[in-house]
Amino acid sequence: LLGNVTMQGGGATLRLRAGTYNINSFSMAGNTQLIIETGPVVFNIAGQGVTTPIDFTGGSTANESYLPTDFKILYGGTGAIKVAGNTAMAAMLYAPNSDVTLTGGSHFYGSIVGATVTDTGGTAFHFDRSLLNDFFVVGNHMLSAFSWKKN
Helix, strand or coil: CCCEEEECCCCCEEEECCEEEEECEEEECCCEEEEECCCCEEEEECCCCCCCCEECCCEEEEECCCCHHHEEEEECCCCCEEEECCCEEEEEEEEEEEEEEEECCCEEEEEEEEEEEEECCCCEEEECCCHHHHCCCCCCCCCCCCCCCCC
């Protein structure tokens, strides 16, 4: 577990290559930049002891391939998630127990699963239809219904 990752200061850039990153929280502040060079990059967020485990409001995120499957963010807790910026972000955000807030008038390409998803700043959301067949499943597949039918 990498702990709390905080990007601060004008011009700070973090470049990531394919891999799984287990971190407690991730936040960006002060005109910073996260660049996904090659994917898939997977963020497993623990979110222990923080109220906002994911905060992209202080910087920009660039997924150079524009494939949402190249940047996956997974979080199972209930903390707040903030996604914003003046650039386009391509990602798959899976946080089914969290309130997700989009701000900043940017473009988001991919998918978001949250308890609630609120757009307060005019973010243009573009769902990638290829995710209908390519979306990931957390856990094992399970039979949820069954019935007998006579022919």
